[in-house]
Amino acid sequence: MTNALSLNTVTVKETWGLAQCIEGCARHGIPGISPWRDVLQAMGLQAAAKQIRDAGLTVTGLCRGGMFPAPDAAGRAAAIEDNRRAIAEAHALGAQCLVMVCGGLPPGSKDLPGARAMVRDGLAAILPEARDAGVTIALEPLHPMTCADRSVLSTLGQALDLCDALGAGTGVAVDVYHVWWDPDVAHQMARAGTRIAGFHACDWLVPTTDLVFDRGMPGDGVIDIPALRAMAEGAGYRGFTEIELLSRRWWAEDPDTVLQIMKDRHARFC
Amino acid sequence: MTNALSLNTVTVKETWGLAQCIEGCARHGIPGISPWRDVLQAMGLQAAAKQIRDAGLTVTGLCRGGMFPAPDAAGRAAAIEDNRRAIAEAHALGAQCLVMVCGGLPPGSKDLPGARAMVRDGLAAILPEARDAGVTIALEPLHPMTCADRSVLSTLGQALDLCDALGAGTGVAVDVYHVWWDPDVAHQMARAGTRIAGFHACDWLVPTTDLVFDRGMPGDGVIDIPALRAMAEGAGYRGFTEIELLSRRWWAEDPDTVLQIMKDRHARFC
Structure with missing residues (x-):
């Protein structure tokens, strides 16, 4: 099945733990799940892996590794260690990829090229383990409005340049929310080809x-999601669409309602 | 004098009209001013031109033309007419450029390529008058977070592609707030060369x-403004730095305090 639906657990994070998310996916006939590490660790890795397997769900990704920049070497080493644990978790879950939110500027810094170098160095450090574990490192460019505090990796083109530099075992996670505005997105999607490791959807609200x-x-919202999905499929992607909402409005809803609406919207707008 | 200071009038828009801004610049020894059209029209074009001239101020830009996309042909034609008036105003003021905030998606539309075509067509329509008037059309790429409702022109590279397509009489207005995150900014600043028609500064706050x-x-904030200014100067730009704050926090301050702090920050951080 192409363009199947996956639930990113952050979408219902205020009310459901991972066990409830797994049960919810089963109940609503949603075949994929993408857990965040906080709910994964709260449930316990082995229990989660077993329940997900028993429910027959595909783990479309583990959210998230990254956050490499830090003011000092000890901080950067700690980030690398944490990413190593994330790789082990993604491996244990059989996740299709480990999604990387690379990190912003270290506190107090205005050195954007320096932060980008920390990201590249951090990724290079963890890549051998990821390759050994068979875990694809999916670089997720985040919207430029998150550059200061979440991700100095801002465009698909920049992510693919980094994939080119790092080599085998890397790919990209494309979230329509982060790339829809980019005048270069069609070109970069085609360039990505088989390196598209995940496709995430939500919408840009006005205001x-x-x-x-x-x-x-x-x-x-205003994102032409089918156009972006068609670009990804044109590049060869046949995988899931993961719906990932960080939204105070949807966090306040009953999670079963959210999953029902998600399914409907996926069918109509993705 | 290189890197002189210019006041963009929006910075004190809640308290000062244009006459007060002109007097404020004279009082604080700020040699440049960039009026918005609302305060210009409130004062009257001829009176404003005379008072600015008498005060010996350089008009570093007129804010703003643009806003071309509209749901129907009548709306697009009205936008073009309004831009023609803006060109006449910029000419009467002797402004160094007319700054273009190109516009977002028309209400109800998800057609981003279509909106970009409306921008290109609108610019092409007004360019003959701008050339006749000797008014440089300065395309201002706006931060991607404004793509839906303010500017489908999001990057410096995209603006320069549009300059290439439109030809003589076009340039770019570079605002550090809009371009600082861009991994391609150094390359595009060098490419811009003498087409940099304005340089605007403020800062990106965290959060x-x-x-x-x-x-x-x-x-x-976190923007390395001197690094961006050095890129502009490396491309040959020797003009003003215009400080343009849209900020509820600064709008609540006494405008004389704002101008004093602006002068100090310009000397230390720009």
């Missing part, structure tokens, strides 16, 4: 009232 | 609490 927690449900 | 009205005073 958007918060830089992080005001993502829209597909269909409620 | 940023509003997508439009939370810009920071230079020095209060």
Whole structure:
């Protein structure tokens, strides 16, 4: 099945733990799941892996590794260690990829090229383990409005340049929310080819009232999601569409309602 | 004098009209001014031109033309007419450029390529008058977070592609707030060369609490403004630095205090 639906657990994070998310996916006939590490660790890795397997769900990704920049060497080493644990977790879950939110500027720094070098060095450090574990490192470019505090990796082109530099075992996670505005997106999607390791959807609301927690449900905003999906499929991607909402409005809803609406919107707008 | 200071009038828009801005610049020894059209029209074009001339101020730009996309042909034609008036105003003021905020998606539309075509067609329509008037059309790429509702022109590279397509009489207005995150900015600044028609500064706050009205005073955020200024100067730009804050926090301050702090921050951080 192409373009199947996957639930990113952050979408219902205020109310459901991972066990409830797994049960919810089974109940609503959603075949994929992408856990965040906080709910994974709260449930326990082995229990989670077993319940996901028993439910027959595909793990479309593990969210998230990254956050490499830090003010000092000890901080950067700690980030690398944490990413190594994330690789082990992704391997244990059989996740299709480990999604990388690379990190912003270290506190107090204005050195953007320096932060980008820390990201590249961090990725290079963990890549041998990822290759050994068979875990694809999916670089996720984040919207430029998150550059200061979440991701100095801002465009698909920049992510693919990094993939080129790092080599085998790397790919990209394409979230329509982060790339829809990019005048170069069609070209970069074609360039990505088989390196598209994940495809995430939500919508850009007008107006958007918060830089992080005001993502829209597909269909409620202005992103031409089918056009972006067609670009990904044109590049050869046949995988899931993962719906990932960070949204105070949707966090306040009953999670079963959210999953029902998600399914409907996926069918109509993705 | 290179890197002189210019006041963009929006910085004190809640308290000062244009006459007060002109007097404020004279009082604080700020040699440049960049009026918005609303305060210009409120004062009257001829009176404003005379008072600015008498005060010996350089008009570094007129803000703003653009806003070309509209749902129907009548709306697009009205936008073009309004831009013709803006060209006449910029000419009467002797402004160094007319700054273009190109416009977002028409209401209800998800057609980003279509909106970009409306921008290109609108610019092509007004360019003959701009050339006749000797008014440089300065395309200002706006931060991608404004793509839906303010500017489908999002990067310096995209703006320069449009300059290439449109030809003589076009240039770019570079605002550090809009371009600082761009991994391609150094390359595109060098490419811009003599087409840099304006250089605007403010700062990116961490956290940023509003997508439009939370810009920071230079020095209060994370943008390496001197690095970006050096890129512009490396490309041959020797003009003013215009400080343009859209900020609820600074709008609440006494304007004389704002101008004093602006001068100090310009000297230390720009």
